[in-house]
Amino acid sequence: MSADIRLIVGLGNPGPEYEQTRHNAGFWFIEALARQFQASLATDPSYFGMTARLAPPFQDVRLLMPMTFMNRSGKSVGALASFFKISPEQMLVVHDELDLPPGVARFKQGGGHGGHNGLRDIIPALGNNNNFHRLRIGIGHPGHKDRVTGHVLGKPPANERELIEASIDESVRGVERALREGWREAKQYLHSVRLSD
Numbered sequence: 440m441s442a443d444i445r446l447i448v449g450l451g452n453p454g455p456e457y458e459q460t461r462h463n464a465g466f467w468f469i470e471a472l473a474r475q476f477q478a479s480l481a482t483d484p485s486y487f488g489m490t491a492r493l494a495p496p497f498q499d500v501r502l503l504m505p506m507t508f509m510n511r512s513g514k515s516v517g518a519l520a521s522f523f524k525i526s527p528e529q530m531l532v533v534h535d536e537l538d539l540p541p542g543v544a545r546f547k548q549g550g551g552h553g554g555h556n557g558l559r560d561i562i563p564a565l566g567n568n569n570n571f572h573r574l575r576i577g578i579g580h581p582g583h584k585d586r587v588t589g590h591v592l593g594k595p596p597a598n599e600r601e602l603i604e605a606s607i608d609e610s611v612r613g614v615e616r617a618l619r620e621g622w623r624e625a626k627q628y629l630h631s632v633r634l635s636d
Contacts (some may be wrong), residue, residue: 442617442625445529446501447514449591450557453506461603462509462591464535464576465557468607469504485522487515496542501525505557512557513564520565524635530571531614534558535591539577542602544610545571546617547627548625572622574610575585576603606632 449469451460457463473480480502487506492498501523504599505515520530528566534557549570554556562569579599581590595603609632617625 440483441619442622443526443529444531444614444618445499446457446503446516446520446563447531447614448503448505448512448533449530450509450534450555451504451510452509454548457563457592459538459594460592461535464578464603465533466609467604468533468574468576468610469502471607472611472614473502475478475615480504481507486519488519490519492567499611500618503574510556513560513562516561517564527565527571530548531557531574531617532561533574533610535578536575537578537587537591539575540579540602541577541595541599542606544606544613544629545575545577546613546622546629547575548622552555574614576606576610578603 440449447469449465451457452462469480473491476493476497478493480489480491483490486503488503490557491502493500493502501519503519507515534555551569555597559597565571578591578595579615581587609629613625615627616628
């Protein structure tokens with residue numbers, strides 16, 4: 440049975456100075472998914488972001504890249520979810536994840552924000568419902584909490600970027616599997632992928 444996904448959100452910061460930074464892994468994912476499904480992302484002021492709709496048979500699925508900056512992501516997500524009456528359980532939020540190394544991506548449902556400013560802002564915008572699905576794109580941890588901000592807002596070296604992009608490619612296949620076959624199959628597929636040592 441296919442997964443009931445109506446909204447896929449990728450988190451990041453707008454502007455050329457952030458484009459290549461680790462914190463924009465969610466944007467990279469949405470761009471890759473849009474390419475795979477030949478969906479055209481366009482600015483939509485009503486939802487404070489860039490949006491697209493997937494083609495049939497998945498036309499009920501919307502893509503969203505909030506253009507509100509990371510710590511105001513909830514404004515964009517809340518606006519679109521409210522208008523289309525999309526419940527948190529029908530959402531997949533894609534974000535960078537410090538606790539996973541580059542080359543690893545994992546699905547998860549529910550849980551706290553883990554210090555991620557995008558998730559921190561989305562949860563109250565959904566009425567404090569945190570039961571949305573997440574796709575966590577590993578970017579690695581710098582080793583000390585004082586270095587986290589510089590790490591997430593920094594550009595990964597070429598070898599790490601390759602691993603992150605490879606995990607995004609696998610994640611696109613995982614999401615496609617979720618849409619066609621369901622969450623269990625998607626998790627089995629993505630969680631068996633090994634790209635890094």
